[in-house]
Amino acid sequence: MRIHDFAAVGVGPFNLGLACLTADLPDVDGVFFEQRDGFDWHPGLMIPGATIQVPFLADLVTLADPTSRFSFLNYLKQTGRLYRFYIRESFYPLRAEYNAYCQWAAAQLPAISFGSRVERVDYDRTSRAYALRVLSAGAVETVLARRLVLGIGTAPHVPAALNGLPGPVVHSADYLAAKARLQRLDSITIVGSGQSAAEIYLDLLPGADAHGYHLTWLTRSPRFFPMEYTKLTLEMTSPEYVRYHHALPAASRDRLGREQRNLYKGISGDLVDTIFDTLYERGDARTTLRTGVEVTAARFDGERYVLDLCHGEQGRSFTAETAGLVLATGYRPRVPGFLAPVRDRIRWDERGRYDVSLGYAVDHAGDEIFVQNAEEHTHSLTAPDLGMGAYRNSVIVRALTGREVYPVEERIAFQEFGAPALAEVAS
Numbered sequence: 065m066r067i068h069d070f071a072a073v074g075v076g077p078f079n080l081g082l083a084c085l086t087a088d089l090p091d092v093d094g095v096f097f098e099q100r101d102g103f104d105w106h107p108g109l110m111i112p113g114a115t116i117q118v119p120f121l122a123d124l125v126t127l128a129d130p131t132s133r134f135s136f137l138n139y140l141k142q143t144g145r146l147y148r149f150y151i152r153e154s155f156y157p158l159r160a161e162y163n164a165y166c167q168w169a170a171a172q173l174p175a176i177s178f179g180s181r182v183e184r185v186d187y188d189r190t191s192r193a194y195a196l197r198v199l200s201a202g203a204v205e206t207v208l209a210r211r212l213v214l215g216i217g218t219a220p221h222v223p224a225a226l227n228g229l230p231g232p233v234v235h236s237a238d239y240l241a242a243k244a245r246l247q248r249l250d251s252i253t254i255v256g257s258g259q260s261a262a263e264i265y266l267d268l269l270p271g272a273d274a275h276g277y278h279l280t281w282l283t284r285s286p287r288f289f290p291m292e293y294t295k296l297t298l299e300m301t302s303p304e305y306v307r308y309h310h311a312l313p314a315a316s317r318d319r320l321g322r323e324q325r326n327l328y329k330g331i332s333g334d335l336v337d338t339i340f341d342t343l344y345e346r347g348d349a350r351t352t353l354r355t356g357v358e359v360t361a362a363r364f365d366g367e368r369y370v371l372d373l374c375h376g377e378q379g380r381s382f383t384a385e386t387a388g389l390v391l392a393t394g395y396r397p398r399v400p401g402f403l404a405p406v407r408d409r410i411r412w413d414e415r416g417r418y419d420v421s422l423g424y425a426v427d428h429a430g431d432e433i434f435v436q437n438a439e440e441h442t443h444s445l446t447a448p449d450l451g452m453g454a455y456r457n458s459v460i461v462r463a464l465t466g467r468e469v470y471p472v473e474e475r476i477a478f479q480e481f482g483a484p485a486l487a488e489v490a491s
Contacts, residue, residue, distance in 0.1 A: 067193045070464055071209035072096040073182045073400075075103060078436035078453045079215030080166055081124035083173045084134035085457050085470065092465060095207060096173075097198055099181040103170040105163045108238045109260060111267050116162050117259065117291065117332055119155035122451035124169055128458045128470040134172070139165045185212065186405045194406070194432075211464060214403075215436035218395035218448075223359070225372075226255070226391060231364040236260040236392040247271050249387035253280040253371070255359060256392025257289065262331040264390055266339050272350040280352040280386065286377065287355055291330035299477040300327070301446050303455065308481035309444040310422050314413060317441060328445040329394070362389075397438045409433070417441055423459055434460050 072079045075098035086092045121127060123136035132138075136157065140146040149157075157165070170176055180200040188195045193208040220235040232249070234242040236256065246252050252268060254261050265281045272279045299305070309317060343351070360381070361372040371384045399418070403410065410426050410433060411419035418426040420439040427433040436456065440447040446456075458470040 065191070065206075065208055067191060068095050068207065068209040069093045070095075070211040070213055071194065071196055071207060072213040072215060073196075073402075074098060074214065074216035074436075075100075075170065075176055075178070076215055076217045076437075077105065077124065077166060077450060078456070079213060080170060080173075080176075081128075081453050082213060082215070082436075082457045082460065083176055084124050084132065084169055085128055085454075085461055086464075087134075087173055087175065089461075089465070089469065092461075094175055094464075095209065096176040097180040097182050097196070097207075098176065098178050101179045103163075103167050103178075105166055106159070106237070107163075108240050109236065109263065110160050110163065110240060111263050112160075114159045114263050115154075115156040115332075116159055116450065117156070118450045120149075120157050121155075122449075122453070124166065125454060127451065128454035134169045136162075136165055139168050143168070182400075182402050184402050184405060187409060197402075211431070212433045213436065213460060214400070214433065214438065216398070216400055218437065219398045221394050221396040222391055223393055225359050226362050226389075226393070229362055229364055229369070229389070231366075231369065231389075232387075233364075233369070233389040233391065236264060236390060237395075239264055239390060242390075243267075246388040246390070247275045247277065249277055251278045251280070251368075251386045252388035252390065253282060253369070253384070253386035254390045254392055255282050256390075256394070257283040257285040258329045258392065258394065259291075259331050259335070260394075261392035262288070262335050262339060264392060266335065266342065269339075269342055269346070269351065273346075277388075278350050278352070280354070280384070282354050282357050282359070282371075282373070282384075284358045284376070285326075285355060288336055288353075289326040289330040290333040290336050292327050293333070296479060297327060299479055300324075300444070301449050301452055302477040303473050304475055304477045305481050306443050306446055307422065310442055314441075317444070320444065321441060324445055328449065397440065406433075413441075423463055424456055425463070431463055434463070 069092055072082060075096050079096060083096050086094050120136045125132040125134045140149050180198050182196050183199055184197040186195045191208055193210050194212055196207045198205050198207055220237045254265055268279050356375050356377050357373050358376060359371050360374050363370050368385050368387050369389050373384055374381045409428060411428055413419045418435055418438055420426055420435060420442040421430055424434045425431055426435055437447050446452040458472045461469050462472060
């Protein structure tokens with residue numbers, strides 16, 4: 065039975081980038097499985113005019129291989145949009161445009177099997193390979209691979225106080241499908257602090273007058289934090305910072321993870337300004353923005369939600385009612401059930417999370433099972449960053465092939481992270 069060099073499970077932008085970077089390597093045999101019928105990146109948030117929050121160079125391949133045929137610029141050239149993108153003079157592609165680019169790349173990659181669900185992974189000691197049970201078009205097959213790359217993405221997160229609510233509550237991941245239904249209600253409340261909450265608020269704001277609803281935005285943050293784009297801060301998405309952060313004690317990493325959220329989970333500054341300018345033009349009718357408020361409990365009476373709220377700085381509790389509820393409460397990593405048979409081959413930390421090596425491996429051997437965007441607790445804000453996807457894939461490709469196919473940068477930052485080494489102090 066054929067044994068592949070690796071099998072990748074889940075095809076989001078990161079594993080799609082891996083498929084692109086390995087597609088033209090003659091000595092690498094990889095297969096990719098995705099349970100969806102095709103590539104579709106955050107379809108519930110394809111709001112017209114929304115852009116991705118990183119420049120176009122943070123595509124699937126360019127920061128690993130600028131000559132790749134799968135680059136965003138080549139996509140623009142092949143689709144007749146290159147000069148229009150040039151004249152537009154913006155580094156930031158539209159979200160829908162980025163999604164179309166990924167779909168263009170995926171269509172050229174026969175190694176990807178869409179509509180294929182991995183149901184179970186075992187380790188076959190005879191062949192010394194992982195055996196994947198794959199369900200596709202109603203048929204089940206077993207696929208063998210020496211290594212695994214897990215890119216299943218993150219799952220929508222709902223805080224405990226809001227979990228399990230009945231009625232027309234919707235997570236931001238499903239916003240567009242629910243938009244028309246929400247706009248038929250007399251009031252809509254958005255709960256969340258980041259980019260998705262801001263985009264949904266701005267998208268719903270013009271319809272408040274036309275549809276007659278009151279629009280409320282509640283955030284636990286003390287203000288509407290913008291993402292920090294200053295260049296020395298951006299150096300934290302660097303190999304040096306990854307090494308520094310990874311070497312810290314777990315408690316320090318977890319603390320930094322909480323403190324650094326506004327660096328990458330905030331709102332783009334331009335969007336904050338656009339919201340203010342829109343409010344300025346409209347006045348303050350039919351909308352409420354409230355900061356520093358946490359939802360402590362919620363219930364649905366059959367027609368409306370009653371939210372128990374607490375203002376953290378004032379220590380005051382109060383309630384609010386709303387007919388529609390949108391939870392822009394983010395996403396969290398998950399451990400897929402299909403890994404249960406091989407859990408003993410995986411390293412776990414004290415909190416039951418993957419214990420991810422510097423090279424993105426989670427198995428005891430350190431070179432068999434790799435993760436994509438499941439390592440925020442070990443590799444910091446670089447984990448979900450599209451701009452670091454090509455770097456991570458360069459590291460993974462090096463492990464898969466045993467050679468440095470794509471140069472892996474070791475130093476790109478001007479600044480130093482951490483105290484000097486003892487040798488430096490001595491000199």
